[in-house]
Every structure is written in structure tokens, then in C-alpha cells.
Amino acid sequence: MTEQNYDDIIAPMLADVARKCAELGMNMIARVEWQPGESGITRIGDLSSIGQRLTTYAALAHGNIDAVCLALLRECDVSRSIFLASYTAGKPEATA
Structure with a gap:
């Protein structure tokens, strides 16, 4: 192909x-x-659901997990994530 x-x-x-x-x-x-x-x-x-957003970020990242995580940090409310919330602690502008 x-x-x-x-x-x-x-x-x-x-x-x-x-x-x-x-x-x-x-x-x-x-x-x-x-x-x-x-x-x-x-x-x-649209990207109104988290599933659509996550799928889009993963598709655009071309296998780069860091790119997916950075997109999540930039575009989503990760305050309830065990893994990602610590990266935004004290930075409310990082969550949408």
C-alpha cells in the first residue's frame, strides 16, 4: 500500500x-x-466527548504518547486523573 x-x-x-x-x-x-x-x-x-478527543489526539500523535498526554493537559480537565492531575497542580490555565 x-x-x-x-x-x-x-x-x-x-x-x-x-x-x-x-x-x-x-x-x-x-x-x-x-x-x-x-x-x-x-x-x-465535533470533539464534545472525551472519547472523540482522546481518539483524535492519539491519531494525530503518530504513536507519541507524550504528544497525547500534552494534548490532554492542554485541552482537557485532567483534575480527576491520578496520573495527569499532578502536572497541572497550581496551574488552573492548563485545564479546560
């Missing part, structure tokens, strides 16, 4: 699924990897 295969075959199919999800009021995130470190992401809808 190559990026060209993704662009020509997979991306249009995902775009169709994304449009159908939007019509039905659904959110969708899809990440396709054609070789390690090379991927395409299709997303439709």
Missing part, C-alpha cells in the same frame, strides 16, 4: 462514510496507516 493508493482508493471511501455520518449526526475519526509513520486521518463532527 502506498500513499497514492490511500489517496486514490481509501480516502474517497472514507469521505463517503464521513458524509453519511454527518448526515446522521454522528462523529467519526479514522486513521489509516499505509506504512509505519505514514498515515491519513479523516474526521467529521
Whole structure:
């Protein structure tokens, strides 16, 4: 599989699924990897749920757990997290 295969075959199919999800009021995130470190992401809808946010952050991080954690610290209320809350202690601007 190559990026060209993704662009020509997979991306249009995902775009169709994304449009159908939007019509039905659904959110969708899809990440396709054609070789390690090379991927395409299709997303439709909002990020109102933590599941959608976490999935998006993970998809955009390309396997970098630090990038996922930093996104969570920057974009989410992590005050109830055993692991992440200590990183925001005394920094209320770090939670949204």
C-alpha cells in the first residue's frame, strides 16, 4: 500500500462514510496507516466527548504518547486523573 493508493482508493471511501455520518449526526475519526509513520486521518463532527478527543489526539500523535498526554493537559480537565492531575497542580490555565 502506498500513499497514492490511500489517496486514490481509501480516502474517497472514507469521505463517503464521513458524509453519511454527518448526515446522521454522528462523529467519526479514522486513521489509516499505509506504512509505519505514514498515515491519513479523516474526521467529521465535533470533539464534545472525551472519547472523540482522546481518539483524535492519539491519531494525530503518530504513536507519541507524550504528544497525547500534552494534548490532554492542554485541552482537557485532567483534575480527576491520578496520573495527569499532578502536572497541572497550581496551574488552573492548563485545564479546560
